[in-house]
Amino acid sequence: MLIACPxxxxxxxxxxxxxxxxxxxGRCGKPVLSGQPVELTDATFDAVVSKTELPVVVDFWAPWCGPCRMMAPQFEKxxxxxxxxxxxxxxxxxxxxLSASRFSIRSIPTMVMLRRGAEVKRLSGAFQAAQIVDWVAQPPTSRLRTQAAASAGASRPR
Incomplete structure (x- = not known):
């Protein structure tokens, strides 16, 4: 399994x-899968999400957002x-x-699941840890797969 170091x-x-x-x-000696969320930047986002074979769940958040702060410990769990x-x-x-606008994030918190950089599904709002785990385990609906394919095609340079 290929995992990009966050x-x-x-x-x-x-x-x-x-x-x-x-x-x-192997390069920096830091954990690649620690069981804790890692903060990505615009500079590291693409390299990590596109080169990691595991699903990557991104929590788009902001420090002023009350629901984001409430969900943070649940996301950690x-x-x-x-x-x-x-x-x-x-x-x-x-x-x-840049990372948020690339995925047209309109409200926060919003979680986006990616596989090799392509959006698979998304969920907006604050959720408990068990709900997040269940959401990650559920396969995307056919409607979401269609939307993900359409948005992936729309984001390609022409």
Missing amino acids: HCTAVNRVPDDRLVDDPVC AAAALKGSAMLVKVNSDNHP
């Missing part, structure tokens, strides 16, 4: 049976529960507007 963006090969064993990056099956990351939409 700290230095180096791509690491991690055997599937070692995903829950706190694998560390979900990250621990999903360790080895998904990478959970956060993007401060105020500090990193």
